[in-house]
Amino acid sequence: MRRDLIFTLAAMAALLAAGLYGYFGDEPFYLTLAAKAAIFGLAGAGLNIALGYGGLVSLGHAAFFGIGGYAAGILASHARNYEPLMTWPVELAGTTSAPVIWIVAMLAAGLFSLPMGLLSLRTGGVYFIMITLAFAQMLYYFAVSWPAYGGEDGLSFYVRNELGGLQTMNPWIWFLVCYAILAVVLVLIAILTRSRFGLALTMARENPLRLANLGIGPKRVLLTAFVISAILTGLAGALYADLNRFVSPAMLSWHMSGEIMVFVILGGVGRLGGPVAGACVFILLEQVLGGFTEYWQFLLGLALIIIVLMGSGGLAGLFDRSGAKKGAAHG
Amino acid sequence: MAEPLLVTSGLSRGFGALKACDDVNLDIRAGEIHALIGPNGAGKSTFVKLVSGEIGPDTGSIHLLGKSVETLPMTARAGLGMARSFQVSALAPSMSGLEHVVLALLPHEGGVFHFLRPVARERELRDRAGEMLARVGMLDRAEIPVAGLSHGERRQLEIAIALALEPRVLLLDEPMAGMGPEGSARLAALLNELRGDMGILLIEHDMDTVFALADRISVMVGGRIVATGNADEIRSDETVKTAYLGETP
Known part of the structure; x- marks a missing residue:
């Protein structure tokens, strides 16, 4: 528990340091990268609730990431074109207010995750992976073929959405917004895992039969976790759309699901700060290795294999073991 | 006499050609320890799984506190007052x-x-x-x-x-297996103490414990209950001796 906290604080400190370097070194590019890492960390933190705490291997979280992104893009584009979102039965206008967009993104992702979770949870193991993948791909092909919002080309919206009086187009401000949201979400997850629900979720992962035997339905517990997980990944999607001022079906594709899963596995499955560390290292590798070769993902794959073979637990696991060794040397 | 807490009638469950439980009629009364004994593979654990709801029966009924529960899921049976310990510890x-x-x-x-x-x-x-x-x-x-x-x-x-x-009904599937003498003795004392509050089904291999604790004993062989009675009746039962206690008459 304590090592988990230290690791999380270390990952968050590293991310903040990257942001500060970008700000004081006057390198907006680094600030954008740091904001991207915060957003990917948030998407991973969402997936981690299903994958890490609930043991649900979802290969469909791009669906929620993309839904969040499209929620932001669609609402903003309607507001900017002064076209109502719908006129019947009630007239609804678009909006460029970021908090409203975040709430809509989270609601949309949560609503979509309900039937997806209900159906997927009827299965287990590899079938669960396949059904979640199928749901996400369904949305992907829908987005590609739906012309209203750009279809395959995606949807651009030029200016970031509004948050109070903040200069959201300022990379430093935008990084801080993303960083603050990530920090709040991590605190909420820490609270969740220590609650009654967290206890039930642990049992649902490690021994669902026993949980049922105690009179608690494991599926209800897992479905709740899946929906919470989707809501957080949806929020990350909305932030990501605003970061790029662009959404496209790529946010919904299975590559994206795989990447979110890589953040979690690289950083440490079921570890609070794991996805943040994973996202930071992922982006670092992308930048550093990507500078040497365009085949950097080959090297990323290699790094992933090594980390997984060195024992599950990812970077957080390595951190634990290095600490344990030091402790042994002192003792 | 009060209605028993748990009654199974004609409870059967097969796996392929094997009849793991065959027409099992058994009841657990309030305040008693009812031991279920039998050789390995007799179907005792299958019986516990059927009663707790982990698996469903082919035929037969289960009444818990007067309610028919054989189609209810495990969570609902737990809610009605049935608890179970697992033969292989089921923990996180x-x-x-x-x-x-x-x-x-x-x-x-x-x-x-x-x-x-x-x-x-x-x-x-x-x-x-x-x-x-x-x-x-x-x-x-x-x-x-x-x-x-x-x-x-x-x-x-x-x-x-x-x-x-x-629980009102407690199903214990070999609770003492692997416990060591001290733990077993403590558990036996605890079960003795609990007897007044609930009905207990005890599956146990150690005959000394069973004969010391149980109010009634049922003997299961090949999926069927071959005898039910108190300790003295079971000790002297001819079918039990040949089929289970390994004595030839």
Whole structure:
């Protein structure tokens, strides 16, 4: 528990340091990268609730990431074109207010995750992976073929959405917004895992039969976790759309699901700060290795294999073991 | 005499050609320990799985407190007052014993859908869980994750969890297996004490324990109940002697 906290604080400190370097070194590019890492960390933190705490291997979280992104893009584009979102039965206008967009993104992702979770949870193991993948791909092909919002080309919206009086187009401000949201979400997850629900979720992962035997339905517990997980990944999607001022079906594709899963596995499955560390290292590798070769993902794959073979637990696991060794040397 | 807490009639379940449970009629009365004995593979564990709802019967009925429950899921049967210990400990390795017992208390204490208050601050629940652990002699090991507990300690924890459910009917599938003499003796004393509060089905291999504890004993061979009676009746029953106690007349 304590090592988990230290690791999380270390990952968050590293991310903040990257942001500060970008700000004081006057390198907006680094600030954008740091904001991207915060957003990917948030998407991973969402997936981690299903994958890490609930043991649900979802290969469909791009669906929620993309839904969040499209929620932001669609609402903003309607507001900017002064076209109502719908006129019947009630007239609804678009909006460029970021908090409203975040709430809509989270609601949309949560609503979509309900039937997806209900159906997927009827299965287990590899079938669960396949059904979640199928749901996400369904949305992907829908987005590609739906012309209203750009279809395959995606949807651009030029200016970031509004948050109070903040200069959201300022990379430093935008990084801080993303960083603050990530920090709040991590605190909420820490609270969740220590609650009654967290206890039930642990049992649902490690021994669902026993949980049922105690009179608690494991599926209800897992479905709740899946929906919470989707809501957080949806929020990350909305932030990501605003970061790029662009959404496209790529946010919904299975590559994206795989990447979110890589953040979690690289950083440490079921570890609070794991996805943040994973996202930071992922982006670092992308930048550093990507500078040497365009085949950097080959090297990323290699790094992933090594980390997984060195024992599950990812970077957080390595951190634990290095600490344990030091402790042994002192003792 | 009062209606028994649990009654099975004509309960059968086959796996392919094998009849694991064949027309089993058994009842558990309030305040008794009813032991179920029989050689390995007799179908005792299948019977517990049928009664607890882990698997469904092919035919037959199960009445719990007068209600027909054979089609109800496990969670509903647990809600009606049935608890079970598993033959192979079914625990979460990363959770402590105390957390297990707290979790078992939750369905009666407002449920598990509370997301914000840390369990560590639920003083009253933790105290009650501590009492349960003390009854099985596990209080000093309460905070250790299950992965670090011995086999016998896990068995003791199984009992504490079952107690936390405040069951009317308690199904114990070989609770003493792997416990060691001291643990077994303590558990036997505890079961003796619990007898007044609930009906207990005890599956156990150790005959001395069974004959000392049980009010009634049923003998299962090849999926069928071949005899039911008190200790003296079972000891002197000819069918039991040949089929199970291994004595030739």
